Amino acid sequence: MSGPDGDAAGAETERRQPVRVVLAKLGLDGHDRGLKVVARMLRDAGLEVIYLGLRQTTESILLAVEQEDADVIGLSIHNGGHLTLAPRMVEAVRATGTDVPVVVGGIVPDVDLERLAEAGVFAVLGPGASAAEVARTVRAAAARRA
Amino acid sequence: MSLPDNPFPGGAESHDDEDSPRARAEAQWRAAFEAAPLRDGTFETMSGIPLAAVHGDPPYPGQFPYTRGIYPSMYRSRLWTMRLFAGMGTAADTNQRFKRLLEAGGTGLSTAFDMPTLMGRDSDHPWAVGEVGRAGVAVDTIADMEDLFAGIDLGGVSTSMTINGPANILMAMYIVTGERGGTERARLSGTIQNDILKEYQAQKEYIFPPRPSVRLVTDLIGFTTAEMPRWHPVSISGYHIREAGSTAAQELAFTLANGFAYVEAAMAAGLDVDDFAGRLSFFFNSHIDFFEEIGKYRAARRIWARWMRERYGARQERSLQLRFHTQTAGVSLTAQQPEVNIARVATxxxxxxxxxxxxxxxxxxxxxxxxxxxxxARIALRTQQVIAHETGATNVADPLGGSAYVEWMTDEMERRATEVFDHLDKLGEGSILEGVYEGIANGYFVGEIADSAYRFEREVNAGQRIIVGVNAHTTGDDGETPTLYIADDVEDQQLARLAEAKQRRDGGAVVAALERLAADAADPTVNLMEPIIDCVRVEATEGEIVNALEGVFGTYTEPAVV
Structure with a gap:
């Protein structure tokens, strides 16, 4: 991580590490266009993305979080399973004794937003969220944890 | 219904030589047109101006290479099928929606299955939790299929089923449903999507690896060719490729390449191209860039006709004619000011x-x-009815043919698609089928699609591309659109139904049928449709049949590439 000269190494330790986010589709839903676009948006914004892709389980996501020391979990859900899948992810995180925030992206009706918030989901990003909004939300999630 | 004296305004006078190619094309078109039935309608403008059925230069609609349409009379004979996709909750819920769509003037049914069904998993599979009946209807056994179509005459309606990985199983269930209701398989009419290649490229609802999956596709093609003359065994789909983020030209190219791949696979399985090609159909997206889309459809017909004749040696006219279903672009719809989507859909x-x-x-x-x-959903159907009955767009075949811009766009779409075909042909060393397999294995398709999706998103983010209500003209969003809510108890209801079905059947017969299927699957020369129908008859579940096949074929997992 150190730069070409000696001083850069000192500067590096003061600067905050880039936020690390695990991106995954939980369950059977195969709509991955949004998640792939978000992965590139976040990379362009300077975050580190661990892209797990399709058909992940809470276990495989937690394993990646642990191995990669991730700050945030980004779950993409497009087919109506959010009320089951997102709370399950939050509970699985809590069961490990950590508090890695879960951000949900995809199609979530407004009436479900409150239930997801009550279940401990940090934020929900709907269709049309801008690149800036996505990066800001993930950074805010990471900051809450820190 | 008489034709105006001169069906080719501005054309015929200068071509009065009866032996000229133009005169011959006109005479041939006129004969074909006069043989075609006409629907009831006044083929004149609102102001009473009589309209010729076609304008411009040959080749005319119904003539090779069909750039201008596959029928000489197009919508003067028959309007398109207004087919609305529906499916949610239990089979009984969707059955109600089907009946209301038919009452409202819909002319075909189209079934959306839930995610576990699409992935070949029963509602009681651990992966299914939270997804049962959510994004479509849950079908586990023949009992669900029978409830789905209860009270609907399967001999009198055409049904589309959007299912791919487990297509053969759902097809078998539909056949047995028909049988039990007194409609033999030969009288069943409709389409099953059964396009597995685009699943690896775009929609990602695959189960088995590509090669055994393509065998299942060709088994279904071979079976319907022999047994079900009114059935379309594959709907080669660009829709999902586009929704996943491709450009129009990529949608066109990848879809037709997949079509060529199925033709090669079916021919390799011993079928005569003219015996099955006439039952292949296509499914394209209609996105918002109006003229690009029109050019895409025209190019698709022309490319297909030429390739089928020149590369695959098809001789029958029907084998050369590309028929297609279209769906408006779901991905173009905005959550902001959703009523504005009605204008997008109409365009x-x-x-x-x-x-x-x-x-x-x-x-x-x-x-x-x-x-x-x-x-x-009713407004969406009404939108089609406005186009069909009020706009006059149906009076003249290929009304934009001859526009310098539209003809150029058609050529440009063909040119760009040809570049892709050349690439795949090279990858497959002279076989498009092998080229497509290789493109799936090396990430070519998913990479191209992801690049295009990201380019689009960046343009929107940078404001270079305006989306009304999203990055411009954003005032007036009241957030008060009522939405459909799927009851929480759907999953419990479906689990109870499945448990009941498993209770009442003869377990020994199920095991025997599944074992026979697995044995047949291990022999690539056996057509698996009848063995699958046997499994369905003894009420094996979809998941059980998939498991039996998975034991032989294995499971596909895609490499995670961004």
């Missing part, structure tokens, strides 16, 4: 009609928010 639907579609699904304006409400 896209008109492009499909001007492009000569045979069948059309119009999206509901609330689909960026949830599954459509009944009201939103």
């Amino acid at each position: 896209q639907a008109l492009a499909a009609v001007l492009g000569g579609t045979q069948s059309l699904h119009t999206d509901s304006y609330d689909e960026a928010l949830a599954l459509p409400t009944e009201r939103a």
Whole structure:
């Protein structure tokens, strides 16, 4: 991580590490266009993305979080399973004794937003969220944890 | 219904030589047109100006290479099928929606299955939790299929089933449902999507690896060719490729390449191209860039006709004619100010009609928010009816043919698609089928699609591309669109139904049928349709049949590439 000269190494330790986010589709839903676009948006914004892709389980996501020391979990859900899948992810995180925030992206009706918030989901990003909004939300999630 | 004296205004006078190619094309077109039935209608403008059925230069609609349409009379004979995709909750819930769509003037049924069904898993599979009946209807056994079509005459309706990985199983269930209701398989009419290649490229609802999956596709093609003359065994689909983010030219190219791949696979399985090619159909997206879409449809017909004749040696006219269903672009719909989506859908639907579609699904304006409400689905159907009956767009075949811009766009689409075919042909060393397999294995398709999706998103983010209500003209969003809510108890209801079905059947017969299927699957020369039908008859579940096949074929997992 150190730069070409000696001083850069000192500067590096003061600067905050880039936020690390695990991106995954939980369950059977195969709509991955949004998640792939978000992965590139976040990379362009300077975050580190661990892209797990399709058909992940809470276990495989937690394993990646642990191995990669991730700050945030980004779950993409497009087919109506959010009320089951997102709370399950939050509970699985809590069961490990950590508090890695879960951000949900995809199609979530407004009436479900409150239930997801009550279940401990940090934020929900709907269709049309801008690149800036996505990066800001993930950074805010990471900051809450820190 | 008489034709105006001169069906070719501005053309015929200068071509009065009876032996000129133009005169021959005109005479041939006229004979074909006069042989075609006409629907009831006044083929004149609102102001009473009589209209020729076709304008411009040959080749005319119905003539090779069919750039201008596959029928000489196009919508003067028959309007497109207004087919609205529906499915949610239990089979009984969807059955109600089907009946209301038919009452409202829909002319075909189209079934959306839930995610576990699409992935070949039963509702009681651990992966299914939270997804049962959510994004479509749950079908586990023949009992669900029978409830789905209860009270609907399967001999009198055409049904589309959107299913791919487990297509053979759902087809078998539909056949047995028909049998039990007194409609033999030869009388069943409809389409099953059964396009597995685009699943690896775009939609990602695959189960088995590509090669055994393509064998299942060709088994279904071979079976329907022999047994079900009114059935379309594959709907080669660009829709999902586009929704996943491709450009129009990529949609066109990848879809037709997949079509060529199936033709090669079926021919390699010993089928005569003219015995099955006439039953292949296509499914395209209609996105918002109006003229690009129209050029895409026209190019698709021309490319298919030429390739089928020149490369695959098809001789029958029907084998050369590309028939297609269109759906408006779900991905173009916005969650912001959702009513504005009605205008987007109308524009896209008109492009499909001007492009000569045979069948059309119009999206509901609330689909960026949830599954459509009944009201939103009705407005979507009414949008098609306005185009069909009020706009006059149906009076003249290929009304944009001859426009310098539209003809140029058609050529440009063909040129760009040809570059892709050349690439795949090279990858497959002279076989498009092998080229497509290789493109799936090396990430070519997913990479191209992801690049295009990201380019689009960046343009929107940078404000270079305006999307009304999203990055411009954003005032007036009241957030008060009513949305459909799927009851929480659907999953419990379906689990109870499945448990009941497993209780009442003869377990020994199920095991025996599944073992026979697995043995047949291990022999690549056996057509698996009848063994699968036998499994369905003894009420094996979809998941059990998939498991039996998975034991032989294995499971596909895609490498995670961004």
